[in-house]
Amino acid sequence: MINNKETLMSFRAKLQKVIGSIQSSYSVQAVSSGMMMLLPVMMVGSIVAVLNSLNIESYQAVLVATGLKSAFKVASVVTMNVISLYVVVAIAYKMAELHKKDGILAALMGLMAFLFITPMKTNGIAAIDLLYVGSRGMIVAMLVGLFATRFYIFLLNRKLTIKMPESVPDFVSKSFSSLIPAFIIALVFALINALVGLTEFDNVHNLIYSIIQVPLQGLGASLAAALLIVFLAEFLWFFGIHGSMATSAILYALFYPFDIANLEAFQAGQALPFIVTMTFINAQKGPRYLALSILLVRCKSQQMKSLGKIGFIPGCFGISEPYKFGLPMVLNPILFLPLIFAGTINVGLSYFATLIGIIPRVNGMPLPTAGTPEIIKGFMIGGWQMAIWHVVLLVVAMLVYFPFVHYMDKQKLSIEQAATEK
């Protein structure tokens, strides 16, 4: 048993090291923290999409009569339909900050590079096809944000700047320091654009879409991928590593574009294209910690009961740390199975429930992984059917946890009784 514990601890240390080195990659950090920056913009887009789509006849008549309908349309165009522009700016900014360089300048360079490779019509008015700057362009935007910024920093470090005479004030020469890098970036991206234009793909967007995005989406949209990610996150939690944090870069890069695609379709009143999205993976794990709270406050052991009281309110908001470290669930073999299976079973059930049409596909509203009240969370991502579904998931999670919590309760109770008898 002691030996076992030691093996677990040394495995944990190795895991910490691996995750630590992945997380220390600037690209990984720039993607996850950059995409997190977009939350406010996406909230504007999605709240408006929901307000716009409430299917009440008199309400819709008021929207049209007051002109709000067209205002709402503008709100979704300037948020979701051009999301890729925000993506490239945010990621380039974060990437530069991580390298301790000026973020705004890098963001401008990134945006310029992105626009250089984005097809545009320029007869009379400059027009960009929204197809390229909406959800479909997000992966291109992430790649350009990372690559253009790395390139920009490389050029800055080469000191390819115009030497100013001594008498020129510092702030003037500083503004010139980005001049040569800017021209080189413009040249390189214009060249890439021209070269890809000669191929059958016609533009960089189509190229990346066909060789990266389509295969990834085929892979990503599947149930297996969703289950694997949930399993991985919960498995990491068993070793005390914040699993959803450690997997967030994968989620943002591969699954977040599906949310935006759903949101675009939702806004346009079309059928939602994807079942498995980032929100699906995060939210359909279900209210596991609310379930655990309900079980714990009914425990007989004082220790379990009092922890249930500490963790109840956080549990209502999907915050699990009191249980993860207090029960604990981390490195606790008794709770290993329910920890792994409560979330995966719920995601699996939700997938099939969506497939046969009991619940709608998630509307793509971006929710932070913690902090939204359970059940209400369900309502926000899929209306009243989803709220009811989350009550079902709550019951499922309680059933999964019950035997294990019951066993632990009995164990602790007998220890507590033995202690008082002494």
Place this chain on the structure above:
Amino acid sequence: MTYNIMLACMGGFSTSMLVKKMKESAEKIGIDVNINAVSETELDQYDDLDIIMLGPQIEYIYENLKKQYDIPIVVIDSLDYGTMNGEKVLKTALEILENGIS
């Protein structure tokens, strides 16, 4: 001098619960400290910190963080964290601030 204690976790949610408990306990023993909680990604926006305390769930960033700061960085004991034992965590922080990491 008033110490600046910063706690960090993923979203700053669970650490902010602990901060509340720590503040209560600081008030009880009558000492004046600044205690705040923040998301790990926003840590670099704060200067003048005296100690950074990490939630055990993000222990994996400890090594990277240690390279960036020359102030004490500690991972909060997981049981103290789970049971939201503000008194004990505050005590740990003050001990390190006064005596250095043992």
